[in-house]
Amino acid sequence: MAMLEAKGLTKRYGKVVALDRCDFELRAGEVLAVIGDNGAGKSTLIKALSGAVTPDAGEVLLEGRRVRLASPTDAREHGIETVYQTLAMSPALSIADNMFMGRELLRAGWQGKILRRLDKPRMAAFARDKLSELGLMTIQNIDQPVETLSGGQRQGVAVARAAAFGSKVIILDEPTAALGVKESRRVLDLIQDVRARGIPIILISHNMPHVFEVADRIHVHRLGKRLCVIDPKDYTMADAVSFMTGAKEAPVTETA
Numbered sequence: 001m002a003m004l005e006a007k008g009l010t011k012r013y014g015k016v017v018a019l020d021r022c023d024f025e026l027r028a029g030e031v032l033a034v035i036g037d038n039g040a041g042k043s044t045l046i047k048a049l050s051g052a053v054t055p056d057a058g059e060v061l062l063e064g065r066r067v068r069l070a071s072p073t074d075a076r077e078h079g080i081e082t083v084y085q086t087l088a089m090s091p092a093l094s095i096a097d098n099m100f101m102g103r104e105l106l107r108a109g110w111q112g113k114i115l116r117r118l119d120k121p122r123m124a125a126f127a128r129d130k131l132s133e134l135g136l137m138t139i140q141n142i143d144q145p146v147e148t149l150s151g152g153q154r155q156g157v158a159v160a161r162a163a164a165f166g167s168k169v170i171i172l173d174e175p176t177a178a179l180g181v182k183e184s185r186r187v188l189d190l191i192q193d194v195r196a197r198g199i200p201i202i203l204i205s206h207n208m209p210h211v212f213e214v215a216d217r218i219h220v221h222r223l224g225k226r227l228c229v230i231d232p233k234d235y236t237m238a239d240a241v242s243f244m245t246g247a248k249e250a251p252v253t254e255t256a
């Protein structure tokens with residue numbers, strides 16, 4: 001079953017056609033990698049699926065129903081969470097505060113009042129639960145500022161935040177790009193943990209070993225559209241790169 005689907009997405013920037021009648025399909029429970037050369041249109045596709053860009057044409061379907069994602073808030077309300085490379089965190093705020101940024105829990109009885117009071121204990125407990133569910137409780141202190149965490153731990157908090165609120169789909173944009181070997185390992189394990197919890201993931205990455213390790217299927221993007229979808233078990237990394245760059249003819253797949 002398709003969890004998130006797009007048909008005929010087109011987005012132009014002046015004369016540049018960033019998306020050219022692009023199709024897309026994320027199935028329930030899978031990790032789908034999106035690969036493509038620089039400028040192929042991957043970011044634009046992801047922005048269209050996360051409400052950050054409004055396509056000129058085409059449609060997006062969530063669980064078979066057409067949805068209008070007019071803003072990132074719209075996408076989040078539909079259960080689509082995106083973790084951008086920049087992570088969008090406030091370094092000086094605590095882990096718990098960062099997990100709740102924009103959706104803070106208020107103390108009972110204070111909802112809608114002018115004087116709002118944050119329910120800090122409940123937020124801290126929730127953050128601790130979510131991090132430990134994902135095996136991230138090596139982070140001892142939920143009140144420590146995010147700026148004291150390593151790059152991998154920050155990525156972990158961002159993914160945990162997405163998993164905690166993204167009930168349907170998580171989009172990860174180059175989650176290992178800035179990380180060392182050990183830190184990347186933890187993020188790849190985390191991706192597998194999130195999948196095991198039944199949440200499908202879209203992974204945009206230039207790192208072929210990482211893609212081949214965790215992806216169930218690979219969407220190859222070229223010149224603004226989906227060129228093919230391959231099973232990493234059937235192809236080598238060199239094959240994937242050749243399809244992406246046009247050096248080798250891509251296989252015809254039933255979904256392409």
Ligand SMILES: Nc1ncnc2c1ncn2[C@@H]1O[C@H](COP(=O)(O)OP(=O)(O)OP(=O)(O)O)[C@@H](O)[C@H]1O
Pocket residue numbers: 013016017018036037038039040041042043044045
């Ligand atoms: N806001 C914008 N204004 C003008 N052109 C844009 C804009 N965003 C993207 N483009 C153009 O659209 C095309 C696709 O860009 P996009 O960023 O989606 O590619 P990408 O596959 O994500 O590339 P990369 O791997 O380098 O991040 C490029 O030619 C790019 O220059």
